[in-house]
Amino acid sequence: KAKIIAVANQKGGVAKTTSVWNMAFSLGELGKRVLAVDFDPQSNLTASFLEETMILKTTIADVMTKAMDEESLPNKEEYIYSRGKIDFIPSSIHLSVVEANLRMEMGSEKLLANILEPLRALYDFILIDTNPSLGPLTINALSAADSVIIPINPEFYATMGLTDLTKTILKIRKRINPGIQFEGILMTMCDMQTNLHKEVCLEVTEAYGNGMKIFKGQIPRSIRVGEANRYGMSVIDFDILQKITYN
Amino acid sequence: KAKIIAVANQKGGVAKTTSVWNMAFSLGELGKRVLAVDFDPQSNLTASFLEETMILKTTIADVMTKAMDEESLPNKEEYIYSRGKIDFIPSSIHLSVVEANLRMEMGSEKLLANILEPLRALYDFILIDTNPSLGPLTINALSAADSVIIPINPEFYATMGLTDLTKTILKIRKRINPGIQFEGILMTMCDMQTNLHKEVCLEVTEAYGNGMKIFKGQIPRSIRVGEANRYGMSVIDFDILQKITYN
Numbered sequence: 001k002a003k004i005i006a007v008a009n010q011k012g013g014v015a016k017t018t019s020v021w022n023m024a025f026s027l028g029e030l031g032k033r034v035l036a037v038d039f040d041p042q043s044n045l046t047a048s049f050l051e052e053t054m055i056l057k058t059t060i061a062d063v064m065t066k067a068m069d070e071e072s073l074p075n076k077e078e079y080i081y082s083r084g085k086i087d088f089i090p091s092s093i094h095l096s097v098v099e100a101n102l103r104m105e106m107g108s109e110k111l112l113a114n115i116l117e118p119l120r121a122l123y124d125f126i127l128i129d130t131n132p133s134l135g136p137l138t139i140n141a142l143s144a145a146d147s148v149i150i151p152i153n154p155e156f157y158a159t160m161g162l163t164d165l166t167k168t169i170l171k172i173r174k175r176i177n178p179g180i181q182f183e184g185i186l187m188t189m190c191d192m193q194t195n196l197h198k199e200v201c202l203e204v205t206e207a208y209g210n211g212m213k214i215f216k217g218q219i220p221r222s223i224r225v226g227e228a229n230r231y232g233m234s235v236i237d238f239d240i241l242q243k244i245t246y247n
Numbered sequence: 248k249a250k251i252i253a254v255a256n257q258k259g260g261v262a263k264t265t266s267v268w269n270m271a272f273s274l275g276e277l278g279k280r281v282l283a284v285d286f287d288p289q290s291n292l293t294a295s296f297l298e299e300t301m302i303l304k305t306t307i308a309d310v311m312t313k314a315m316d317e318e319s320l321p322n323k324e325e326y327i328y329s330r331g332k333i334d335f336i337p338s339s340i341h342l343s344v345v346e347a348n349l350r351m352e353m354g355s356e357k358l359l360a361n362i363l364e365p366l367r368a369l370y371d372f373i374l375i376d377t378n379p380s381l382g383p384l385t386i387n388a389l390s391a392a393d394s395v396i397i398p399i400n401p402e403f404y405a406t407m408g409l410t411d412l413t414k415t416i417l418k419i420r421k422r423i424n425p426g427i428q429f430e431g432i433l434m435t436m437c438d439m440q441t442n443l444h445k446e447v448c449l450e451v452t453e454a455y456g457n458g459m460k461i462f463k464g465q466i467p468r469s470i471r472v473g474e475a476n477r478y479g480m481s482v483i484d485f486d487i488l489q490k491i492t493y494n
C-alpha cells in the first residue's frame with residue numbers, strides 16, 4: 001500500500017517541483033513503484049515529464065471536476081501516464097478553475113484523497129507537487145497525504161512562512177486528516193559557503209528541530225539542477241549524461 | 248501624479264518582492280516620492296520594511312475589507328507607514344481571507360484601484376508587490392496599474408508561465424483596465440557565466456523582445472541580495488554598509 005507524501009510550502013520558488021521530480025526518479029531507481037501527481041495549475045512538473053510524443057487527453061483538473069460533480073471518474077488509464085519507471089498524473093491551467101470552484105463546494109477538502117485512495121494498492125509512493133499557496137488545492141493535497149515534506153531555501157523570506165504553514169497543517173490534522181505527519185524539512189538550494197545560509201540553516205534547526213525532523217541531506221545549489229529540469233531529466237540521469245558526454 | 252506599477256509573475260521565487268523593495272529605495276535615492284504596497288498575504292515586503300519599533304494597526308487587508316463592505320475607508324495616516332524616504336502600506340495573512348471573499352463579490356476587480364486613486368497626487372511612483380498567483384489579488388493589482396514589470400529568472404519553469412501571464416494582462420486591458428501597459432521583462436538572479444542562463448535569456452529576448460521591452464540591466468545572482476533582505480536594508484544601503492565595515 002502506497003505512502004502518500006505531499007510536498008508543500010506557500011513560499012514560491014523553494015524547489016517543490018524540483019524535489020518531487022528528482023525524488024520520483026530516485027525512488028524509481030531503488031525499484032519502488034512511484035506515482036507523481038502535479039497539483040499546480042502552472043504544470044511545471046507536467047512539462048518536465050512530458051515527452052515530445054505524448055498527447056495529454058485527461059488531466060487532474062478533469063478528474064477533479066468529475067469528482068466535484070459527483071460523476072463517475074474516467075478510467076485510470078486515461079489520466080495516468082508513464083515515463084520510464086515512473087507514472088504521473090498531469091495538470092493544466094484549468095486546475096485554477098477547479099481551485100475557484102472548490103471554495104464554493106461544501107465538504108470538498110477530501111476530493112483528491114478519494115481519487116488517490118484506490119490507487120494506493122498499485123504503488124509504493126504517491127508524491128504530490130503543490131502550488132505556492134495555502135488555498136483549496138494545497139488543502140486538498142494535505143488532506144490526502146500521510147505526510148508532508150517542506151522544502152525551504154535558507155533565506156529570510158522563506159523561513160517567515162513556516163509558522164503559517166505548520167499552523168495550517170495542524171488545523172488539517174485536527175479537522176480533516178488526523179493521520180497527517182510531518183515527514184520533515186528539506187533544505188534546498190543551499191550555498192553553505194555563505195554565512196547567510198549557514199546562519200539560517202542553524203536558525204531553522206533551532207526553531208523547528210525539536211518538533212520536526214530536518215533532513216540531514218542539504219541540497220546544494222547547482223546550475224546542473226536547472227539544466228536537468230530544462231532537458232526533462234532527473235539530476236541523476238543528467239549527471240550520467242554529463243559524465244558520458246564530457247569524458 | 249503618480250505612476251502605478253504592478254510587479255507580477257505567478258511563478259514563485261522570481262524576485263518580485265526583492266525587486267519592489269530595491270526599486271522603492273533606488274527611486275527614493277533619486278529624490279522621487281514613492282509608495283510601496285504589499286499585496287501578498289505572505290507579507291515578505293512588510294517584513295523588510297518593518298522596524299523594531301513599528302506596530303502595525305491597519306493593513307491593506309483591513310482597507311480592502313472596508314472597501315468591499317462599502318464602508319468609509321480609514322484615514323490614510325492609519326494605513327500608510329514610513330521608513331526613511333519611502334512610504335508603504337503593509338499586508339498581513341488576513342489578505343488571504345480577502346482573496347477568498349473577492350471571488351464571491353461582483354465587480355470587485357477595481358477595489359484596489361479605488362483605494363490608490365486618491366493617493367496618486369501625493370507620490371511620483373506607487374509600486375505593488377503581488378503574490379505568486381493569477382487569482383483575484385493579482386487581478387486587482389493589474390486592474391489598478393498603469394504598467395506591469397515582469398521579473399523572471401532565466402530558467403525553464405519560469406519562462407513557461409509567461410504565456411498565461413501575458414494572456415491574463417491582455418484580458419484585463421480589454422475588459423477592466425484599458426490603460427495597462429507592459430513596462431517590461433526584468434531578468435533576475437542571472438548567472439551569466441552559465442550556458443543555461445545565456446541560452447534562456449536569448450530565448451526570452453527572441454520570443455518576447457519584439458512585442459515587449461526587456462530591460463537591458465540583468466540583475467546578477469548575489470548572496471548580498473539575500474543578506475540585504477534579511478537585515479531589512481536595500482542592496483544599495485547594504486553595499487555601503489559592507490564597504491564601511493570591511494574597509
Ligand SMILES: Nc1ncnc2c1ncn2[C@@H]1O[C@H](COP(=O)(O)OP(=O)(O)OP(=O)(O)O)[C@@H](O)[C@H]1O
Nearest residue numbers: 012013014015016017018132221222225226259402
Ligand atoms: N538545488 C538547486 N540548485 C539550483 N537551482 C535549483 C535547485 N533546485 C531548484 N532550482 C531552480 O530553482 C527554481 C525554483 O525551483 P522550483 O520551480 O522547483 O520551485 P517551486 O517551489 O516548485 O516553485 P513554485 O513555487 O513556482 O511552484 C527553478 O528554476 C529550479 O530549476
Ligand SMILES: Nc1ncnc2c1ncn2[C@@H]1O[C@H](COP(=O)(O)OP(=O)(O)OP(=O)(O)O)[C@@H](O)[C@H]1O
Nearest residue numbers: 012155259260261262263264265379468469472473
Ligand atoms: N539577485 C538575486 N541574487 C540572489 N538572490 C536573490 C536575488 N533576488 C532575489 N533573491 C532571493 O531569492 C529568493 C526569492 O526572491 P523573492 O522572495 O523576492 O521572490 P518572489 O517572486 O517575491 O517570491 P514569491 O513568489 O514567494 O512572492 C529570496 O530568498 C531572495 O532573497
Ligand SMILES: [Mg+2]
Nearest residue numbers: 016017040044
Ligand atoms: Mg513548483
Ligand SMILES: [Mg+2]
Nearest residue numbers: 263264287291
Ligand atoms: Mg514575494
